[in-house]
Amino acid sequence: MLRTKDIAELNRNRIPNDSDIRTARHTLILLTKAGLVNRIPYLDLDLEGGGRTYAYGLSDRGVAMVESLWPLCKTFDEHSQRTLDHELEISFFHIALKTFAVKNGLKLYWQQSDLKHTVSPDAMFALTDPTKPEDKNTHYYFLEIERAKIGHYIKGEPSIIRKLAKYHEYYGTDLCEKEWLDFRQFRVIVVQRTEERMKNLLKELNGTMNHRMFWLTTEDSYKVNIGAEVFRTPKDWATTSYSFLSL
Secondary structure, three states: OEEHHHHHHHHHOOOOOHHHHHHHHHHHHHHHHOOOEEEEEEEEOOOOOOEEEEEEEEOHHHHHHHOOOOOOOOOOOOOOHHHHHHHHHHHHHHHHHHHHHHHOOOEEEEEOOOOOOOOOOOEEEEEEOOOOOHHHOEEEEEEEEEOOOOOOOEOOEOHHHHHHHHHHHHOOOHHHHHHHOOOOOOEEEEEEOOHHHHHHHHHHHHHHOOOOOEEEEEHHHHHHHOOOOOEEOOOOOOOOOEOHHHO
8 A cells, every 4th residue: 555656656766756646646546447446545744734645555356457466465445544554654664675675686575465373463574585595595574563652551561562472472383384384483573653662662572572583673764774784672672783684
């Protein structure tokens, strides 16, 4: 799911001008009329003064048309308007990751549907370095976009800790390998809105799940350079940062 200006930027591979955006909007209107995409009203705070625009995603009919090329694409028919910011952030991360993979000669596998197993991530992806031996060239990741503050406590435990505890218990198990087939070890990328929220969560995890399987970053950090050392783990967050290239 993306906004008109995001699609225009992808098409032009640069910051779009007004003409680029008009062209993208015209194409999206035609696709909407054809029933291939679905559009949802969106309050875009990036617009000067804020303003109503639309977020676009494939419809059921659009998914049926492209599934032979992209079998794991996702439909946005009957999608909730309340979660648009969350869905857009997943798309922004995907775009940044794809650009990084192409630039560095890596193969990216991305899955955003059929994700509900023992854990239910926002996306699952894998990065493969074709220059390395087959048994050591692929790393697997789950993505969690966490835009809310630490909250929703049950018995003194916040929702994000309960969610990450499931990954902690799942890591390295036969059940993980049975459900995902290709792996039993993985990393969990947790994207948070601010540096302060990230540090608070790192400190919390340091005392409860002190493991390098959790890679935390912020929205601003990965958007500046997703290939840089922008990830921190509960194990050594105060002294060390990690990148996809350091593996």
